[in-house]
Amino acid sequence: MNEYVERKVTFTWSEPRSSYDVVIVGGGGHGLATAYYLATRHGITNVAVLERGYIGGGNSGRNTTVIRSNYGIPEAVRFYQRSVELYEGLEEETDRFLMHDKKGLLWLAHTEMGARAERARAEVNTAFGAKTEYVEPAQIKEICPQIDLTGNGKWPVVGASYHSGGATARHDRVVWALAEGAMNRGVHVHQRTTVTGLVKDGERVVGVATDRGTIGAGTVLSATGGWVTRLAEMAGLRLPIRSHPLQAFVTNHYELQFPSLLSSGDLLFYVSQTARGEMLMGAELDPQPSYSTRAGHPFIQSCAQRAITLLPFLRDLRVLRQWTGICDMSPDYSPIMGTTGVDGFLVTTGWGTWGFKAIPAGGEQMAELIATDETPELIAPFSLDRFARDRTLADRGSSGTH
Amino acid sequence: MSLTLYCHHCRGKRPLSDFVYGEIPKVPDSLTDPVERDLDRGFMHDNVEGVVVERWFCHGGCHRWITVRRDTRNDTVLSPET
Ligand SMILES: Cc1cc2nc3c(=O)[nH]c(=O)nc-3n(C[C@H](O)[C@H](O)[C@H](O)COP(=O)(O)OP(=O)(O)OC[C@H]3O[C@@H](n4cnc5c(N)ncnc54)[C@H](O)[C@@H]3O)c2cc1C
Ligand SMILES: [Zn+2]
Numbered sequence: 415m416n417e418y419v420e421r422k423v424t425f426t427w428s429e430p431r432s433s434y435d436v437v438i439v440g441g442g443g444h445g446l447a448t449a450y451y452l453a454t455r456h457g458i459t460n461v462a463v464l465e466r467g468y469i470g471g472g473n474s475g476r477n478t479t480v481i482r483s484n485y486g487i488p489e490a491v492r493f494y495q496r497s498v499e500l501y502e503g504l505e506e507e508t509d510r511f512l513m514h515d516k517k518g519l520l521w522l523a524h525t526e527m528g529a530r531a532e533r534a535r536a537e538v539n540t541a542f543g544a545k546t547e548y549v550e551p552a553q554i555k556e557i558c559p560q561i562d563l564t565g566n567g568k569w570p571v572v573g574a575s576y577h578s579g580g581a582t583a584r585h586d587r588v589v590w591a592l593a594e595g596a597m598n599r600g601v602h603v604h605q606r607t608t609v610t611g612l613v614k615d616g617e618r619v620v621g622v623a624t625d626r627g628t629i630g631a632g633t634v635l636s637a638t639g640g641w642v643t644r645l646a647e648m649a650g651l652r653l654p655i656r657s658h659p660l661q662a663f664v665t666n667h668y669e670l671q672f673p674s675l676l677s678s679g680d681l682l683f684y685v686s687q688t689a690r691g692e693m694l695m696g697a698e699l700d701p702q703p704s705y706s707t708r709a710g711h712p713f714i715q716s717c718a719q720r721a722i723t724l725l726p727f728l729r730d731l732r733v734l735r736q737w738t739g740i741c742d743m744s745p746d747y748s749p750i751m752g753t754t755g756v757d758g759f760l761v762t763t764g765w766g767t768w769g770f771k772a773i774p775a776g777g778e779q780m781a782e783l784i785a786t787d788e789t790p791e792l793i794a795p796f797s798l799d800r801f802a803r804d805r806t807l808a809d810r811g812s813s814g815t816h
Numbered sequence: 817m818s819l820t821l822y823c824h825h826c827r828g829k830r831p832l833s834d835f836v837y838g839e840i841p842k843v844p845d846s847l848t849d850p851v852e853r854d855l856d857r858g859f860m861h862d863n864v865e866g867v868v869v870e871r872w873f874c875h876g877g878c879h880r881w882i883t884v885r886r887d888t889r890n891d892t893v894l895s896p897e898t
Contacts, residue, residue: 641865643861643862643865652844652856654859656861657888701832702819702832702837702888703863703868704888704891712833716833745859801858802855
């Protein structure tokens, strides 16, 4: 899509109605994608997205934009593969340049155990439709010439899985394209509108209280990221979610090309190069549950140290900026989508540190659930009641933090 | 995040990376069914946005537990004072 002439994004703002068929709380990627697919796939446009700040101001505008489907369990591989494919067609569908860049992802192994895990990943990926193969050190060096295969003598690279479907896209552009597409079809998006309570009729949720008045709703969907527990409390619901800060940082411009995405599970960091040439890095969560987006030096120090172990050239770069987002962490590192047991109240949450890639498929599937009143088969395993049914979907290793 | 905690056992003021987080699990009294209580204890969280009382293990120091009051909105430690 490099020969196109960019039009300005056109948002059509409106005054809130007294009620909508569907009210979506949270104007991040998941809320907006659900509205977009409701409008485009089901012709449901009497929909409002209520965002307390600005759209994309939550994690959807703060993430490191890794798109991939190389997960470790069949349910996840199938779901994320759907999202990877939707992303591949999203520029054409929305007629927006999203800077979608399929660059491939290397997931490194430093031990025999790690190598076995990467072989297993390649197998389960292939079986369920994701494109991943096991590669040897010589191939790794070909894909990523900058890598020190000895890991500075301490973390030798013994192999990797190579996921050719790995990609990135510009996060705000994704958010804006979905918002624009939904609004063009009649969906309302209301920024600076905070949901402060839920309106109930008996046991059923029938609307939301906001700082701009009460709004009736046939269905309320919470797509509130790290703040989902507040919405759930309003519905009288307890969730298996804890909110943790996740940090990331970028360096100044690196003049050579760094072609692929690179992750190391053992060293717990991942890196990619942005379109501006900056090196973008992320690592593990902050250990304490928190809503503080304060970013700090200890994170950069420890992450940079690990990254330099494999990529010595990083030593000569400077840190440009760092930032933090608040992640809705689920106990099994899998998302939670669907009905909640409270009539009229749905959630899409547990997106933790990995939900950017899931925006199209999450939105598509939640829209189908809302439109048809039936949970689509692709997301049925991710329902909230899996914890009560003893059907958790543990996928820690492959969730990584991206 | 550059939280610092103070361990009153070994009188050490240390970065957070020297401690291991320990939640104090709370099951609401309103839950009376034993199965529901087990489920809640196993998985559910208050996920408080405000002041919490929590435990931290002094891993980089004396290997004992301390009790900390912290405001999760801004990560201010209210007690013990650093
Ligand atoms: C540093 C970092 C790096 C990451 N890297 C990756 C990555 O590489 N790949 C990947 O797939 N994922 C990544 N993620 C995770 C990804 O960003 C999130 O999972 C995803 O953006 C979640 O989208 P969302 O729409 O659910 O939430 P958000 O984008 O956070 O949107 C929630 C919105 O709800 C609003 N809201 C909350 N409460 C209310 C209320 N009461 N009333 C009205 N509005 C409300 C908020 O203001 C917010 O805008 C990363 C996250 C972080 C922080
Ligand atoms: Zn101590």
